[in-house]
Amino acid sequence: MERKMTDPCMLNVAEMIRQIQRRKLSPVILMESLLKRIDLLELSLQAWVTIDRQRLFQEARCCQEEILKGKIRGPLHGIPIGVKDIFYTSGMKTTGGSKIFENFIPNYDATVVARLKGAGAIVLGKTATTEFAFGDPAPTRNPWNREHTPGGSSSGSAAAVATGMCPAALGSQTGGSVLRPAAYCGIVGFKPTYGRISRYGVFPLSWTLDHVGFLTRSVEDAAILFGILSGQDPADPNTSLEPVPDFKGSLKSSRKPPRIGIVREFYRENSEEQVWKHTAETLNKLKRAGGEVREVKMPASFSAVQDVHRIIMRVEAAAFHEKLFERHRGQYRPKIRELVEIGLLIPGVDYLRAQKIKRLFRREMDKVMEQYDCLLTPATSSAPPKGLSSTGDPWFQVPWSLSGLPSISIPTGLNGEGLPLGIQLVGEAYAEGKLFAAARWCEKALNVHLSPNPN
């Protein structure tokens, strides 16, 4: 028997599931390990807004007792998960990163939170978010270098998962808010097809662009959460009735090298030199492993994507915030305030034109995707930028938040300064299984494992 065991806090979700259900790991020990990790790092990283320690030990003990009685609530039994502070949690503060809601305690759970709990998971706590999931930074720092941003808006979720404070966390993406912080922190970020996961009980930013996503340390973990959280929800009329693919089957099919489309247009000219060089090296590794790589011809509508995204986000954010903004203008921080102020002025015809181009782009991308298992781009235009006044740019995620195609980022290495870089893979609509298979294949082919040493 191996003597030295990995500290439980550093296990992936898949491994936690195995060890807990085989009674090799107690939920109480796991909880202690995670809270110890949080004690060690939270002061300098500031990933969390709310952690209710007393309740956590109670819940972990309860899970442990159930296991001893042979009772397993669901696949995530006893596994603590971080929840971005824009998801409603019944009886637990939900601030949306805003002063206005600093004492707001919802009396119901967001659908995804309810599904997590239903699967046996424990809500470890609420992770820091930018204000209303837009651009005004959370206090969170990047675990690879505290003077750099962890990205946003799912800042706390990214930093917490990267450092073993929790194995996985919920995030949300309207522009680049799941995959960018994941890439900046060296972990996996995933968002599904638009309409695949319910946004009921989540502070909206822009409802035709908002996606719920997750931050994990492996593709397999993202697939596990997808299996639990996806599917139609009557409470969110935008969720789709499309059947959810079998994620286990899809991971097994990950032995076949994928047909990868590299997107050079826009991404080449907007990537820092080191980023593009690193991406080219990564592509070479994937080719050597057998990946079939071709350059993608992007459709005409691609050139309008950033502008169209901005118009839709501004108008819908303004529509949601309008009344609140009238009463609490002074409590809005500058970036979200400007978003709402400009959004209030944009004519409806501009909004409708933007929505029309959005639909066109999706239709054109649906056709492009017929030829590939996934598209590949650098995950971000640069490594995590220095400074905490900005959370970086969302440009590289925007086309997929706009089109609603599923996307996943995986870490691919460190730059010269020891900061993480990654790639973003984009899949066909409603075919998340195929995307997970491609991402798992790349993950294995690249065999990069990043873990910051933030002590």
Add this chain to the structure above:
Amino acid sequence: MERKMTDPCMLNVAEMIRQIQRRKLSPVILMESLLKRIDLLELSLQAWVTIDRQRLFQEARCCQEEILKGKIRGPLHGIPIGVKDIFYTSGMKTTGGSKIFENFIPNYDATVVARLKGAGAIVLGKTATTEFAFGDPAPTRNPWNREHTPGGSSSGSAAAVATGMCPAALGSQTGGSVLRPAAYCGIVGFKPTYGRISRYGVFPLSWTLDHVGFLTRSVEDAAILFGILSGQDPADPNTSLEPVPDFKGSLKSSRKPPRIGIVREFYRENSEEQVWKHTAETLNKLKRAGGEVREVKMPASFSAVQDVHRIIMRVEAAAFHEKLFERHRGQYRPKIRELVEIGLLIPGVDYLRAQKIKRLFRREMDKVMEQYDCLLTPATSSAPPKGLSSTGDPWFQVPWSLSGLPSISIPTGLNGEGLPLGIQLVGEAYAEGKLFAAARWCEKALNVHLSPNPN
């Protein structure tokens, strides 16, 4: 054998079907009768924009020959139907009532036109419409009194059907453009549930409000057209997959008195005195025939309906016309010009708020409709107004164009000046069969048959 036959032009669609298929009526004789009627009346009524006589005789002869060979193309074999001039007709001018399109000849048919032809119908010609189906009047006159408006925007369709120039015609309704002209001309007007009939190949006015509808001389004829024209169309993404009810079955079930909800709120105060009095008398007749009449408690959102409708229509009309308007501003008539000019200025947040209230009103009405087979209101606020500078007000139809609930108007009598009055019945979403049954029951109970004498 009865010697004196009704002039074929005055037969209903149902009777034409019977007589043609039993070889009692030749499509050529029918065509001659209709064209003779047009010759007699068109100069003073101006219901038509385009009639291609040569083609019509050819087509009628062709239908006749097919019958002699035992070939029937479909239920409408050999029956001429009028088509409002905003529906694309392949190879036939489609002006949209606008000077800009005075020479426009589409190279494909609107889906409903293609379905008419597929069912064997002959497109008799294009009927006059207000400019782009909004408020600038067509030259058409009311067959009951030429100094009065026939209503709009389906002006020509209403006048033509009322006078036996065609047995039925296509119309469209964004505000009140099918049921109002039908009521003003003393015939039946029907619009289905929103999303039930394809708008592909139809000039849009406001795509979340636009409905295709028909003008006929009986409820049965409306049901026949509904059976032929309704159903999902991939070319119009707003068409619904909801199954289409069996209209024949529904007409058979029309023996049972319906549960009628009378809507007093808004309608009472906006009806002319004679209209409300006439409606009360009509209600009494229905009660005496066994109808169960209760007053409806309307939901809170009902009070916002007219404003919400106006905002959505303005913004969507402006979005559709924007580019055309830049190039051809001088060719827009005053009402549609003002609509576009104001629509261009309305902020997106107002549009989104309006759409939100629209959805709320529909949800609230869906609940109300659980208690009734149909709602009943006067069809219009007044008899057809004097003068040709306005087509009357669409207020009484607006709530149902906005909510998307199906509605039908039937004539109920004449006012003191010999001008037609009618009632409007509103049904449950996707339950047009139930609405037809209720309307057929009312039609029989009232037993009112109006026919203008416009010679």
